[in-house]
Amino acid sequence: MKKKESEHKRRKINGRIAGQSMKKDTVTTLLFKTNNENFAELFNRTLPVGAPISAETLADGDIKETAYLRITKKDGGTALVQYRDVVKEAMDGRVFAVLGIENQSEIDYAMPYRVLELDFVHYARQMQVIRDRHETEWRRKDGRRHRPSGVTSGEYLGRFLKADRFVRCITLVVYWGTKPWDGPTRLSELFDGETDMPGAVQLDINLLDVCRMTDAEICSYTGELRTVFGFRKYADNKEKLKAFIAENQSYFSSVSRTAVDALVELTHSPELEEIKTSKYETPKGGFNVCLGIQGMIQDGKMEGKTEGKMEGKRESLLTWLEAYGTVPDWVKKRILNTTSMPLLDDWVRIAARAASMKDFLERAGLREA
Numbered sequence: 437m438k439k440k441e442s443e444h445k446r447r448k449i450n451g452r453i454a455g456q457s458m459k460k461d462t463v464t465t466l467l468f469k470t471n472n473e474n475f476a477e478l479f480n481r482t483l484p485v486g487a488p489i490s491a492e493t494l495a496d497g498d499i500k501e502t503a504y505l506r507i508t509k510k511d512g513g514t515a516l517v518q519y520r521d522v523v524k525e526a527m528d529g530r531v532f533a534v535l536g537i538e539n540q541s542e543i544d545y546a547m548p549y550r551v552l553e554l555d556f557v558h559y560a561r562q563m564q565v566i567r568d569r570h571e572t573e574w575r576r577k578d579g580r581r582h583r584p585s586g587v588t589s590g591e592y593l594g595r596f597l598k599a600d601r602f603v604r605c606i607t608l609v610v611y612w613g614t615k616p617w618d619g620p621t622r623l624s625e626l627f628d629g630e631t632d633m634p635g636a637v638q639l640d641i642n643l644l645d646v647c648r649m650t651d652a653e654i655c656s657y658t659g660e661l662r663t664v665f666g667f668r669k670y671a672d673n674k675e676k677l678k679a680f681i682a683e684n685q686s687y688f689s690s691v692s693r694t695a696v697d698a699l700v701e702l703t704h705s706p707e708l709e710e711i712k713t714s715k716y717e718t719p720k721g722g723f724n725v726c727l728g729i730q731g732m733i734q735d736g737k738m739e740g741k742t743e744g745k746m747e748g749k750r751e752s753l754l755t756w757l758e759a760y761g762t763v764p765d766w767v768k769k770r771i772l773n774t775t776s777m778p779l780l781d782d783w784v785r786i787a788a789r790a791a792s793m794k795d796f797l798e799r800a801g802l803r804e805a
Contacts, residue, residue: 462521463697464539464612467664469496469522470694477659479535482608482644489526489535497523497534503560518557520607534558536607541702542782543613548623551607551641558605567595608642612668612702614778615801617645655684660695663687663725671703672776681726688726690718696725704777749780756787757796766804767797 468475472491480488501518522537536554544550574592575581583592591597611617620626623639630636647669654665662684670677681688693712700708711728718724750771757763774780783800790796797803 462539463694463701465521465537466694467698468537471660471692472524473659474661475522475524475535475537477657477661478537478610478644479606479608481653481656483606483642493527494524494535495527497525497536499523501554501557501561503557503564516557516560518554520554534603534605536605538607538609540609540611541613543611543615543617543619545619546626547609547643548620548626548639548641551609552623552639554607555605559602562602563596566600570595570597606642608644610644610646612646613782614647614672614776615782616648617643651680660687660692663691664695664698667699667725668702671699671705672778677729681729685726688729689724690720690722691725692722696723702778704781746775746777746780749777749784750774753780753784753787756784757793760790760793760796763793764804767802770802 468478472494475494476489476491499520499522501516501520503516504513520536521539524535526533526535538551538554540547571581574584574587583589587597621641621643624632624636627633627636646665649665649669651666654662654669657665666680666684667677670680696708696712699705707729708725711723711725716724716728753771754763754768757767771780771783783796786799787796790799
């Protein structure tokens with residue numbers, strides 16, 4: 437009987453109500469995880485509040501956030517677990533801020549809730565640490581707890597002093613998709629009814645929509661993020677990409693392997709894969725993307741390979757849709773005229789999950805003109 441009760445209690449304590457599995461690093465994540473300069477510049481340009489963050493003050497934080505939530509004395513509690521994409525701690529003799537990045541390739545219509553969930557687990561862990569510290573400080577040698585002199589009854593019961601403080605946590609969502617972000621940017625937008633009702637929680641998310649950045653915003657970056665953001669924005673427009681590369685040749689003359697891999701992951705570009713050879717490798721250990729891309733544009737490889745890949749993607753999408761019945765002519769025309777590879781990829785993923793033609797059109801946001 438005791439064994440069963442112990443097992444029951446263990447399951448209660450180890451239960452998870454958030455973040456069930458560990459995240460695997462994507463190349464885009466490594467762009468910020470392994471490069472403090474990129475991380476610091478992203479936050480300084482996107483959220484220029486207070487003193488600039490220095491790359492030298494950043495230290496890797498634990499992407500796994502764990503906190504214990506007590507339910508009742510009898511039944512114990514449950515563990516809250518969340519995994520972030522990237523976490524850095526900004527240090528200045530002590531930790532004064534925890535900064536997190538969440539990469540998104542698709543629109544998450546529950547994003548404000550996800551950010552709230554991530555930040556809550558972080559603060560719950562801090563609260564747990566503070567309360568555990570006071571528990572230890574206020575315990576006598578005989579194991580019994582006592583209220584020290586100068587500690588009010590409210591502080592003692594809450595195990596939280598008036599002077600106790602949290603380390604602030606800031607989460608930045610980086611959205612790489614080609615479709616403009618039309619999801620909520622504040623928690624109250626998820627509420628039924630009036631979103632600005634007095635008393636409602638007004639949690640705004642920090643969002644960077646990369647493909648909607650202006651050239652001035654992109655060119656304000658002085659590191660390799662100028663290369664990554666610019667290439668991502670114009671990946672589907674050969675002429676604009678060519679012009680952007682020409683105007684920023686010094687930034688494309690030696691791009692790190694991590695940045696090139698991130699662009700391959702984001703744009704599915706076979707041309708970038710071809711550049712990762714000794715022919716275009718630079719003495720700095722990067723790759724001359726400027727030389728490689730310009731050469732391919734001139735000999736027509738980019739246009740031919742991209743068109744061939746898009747044609748295959750269109751055929752794959754139509755095959756999925758034909759399984760749901762006759763594909764309307766206007767849908768076929770829209771698919772055949774689409775020249776955005778990321779958009780075609782999105783539609784193929786949606787088609788694979790859809791339950792019907794109507795379901796696909798609603799999920800993809802397609803309507804007859």
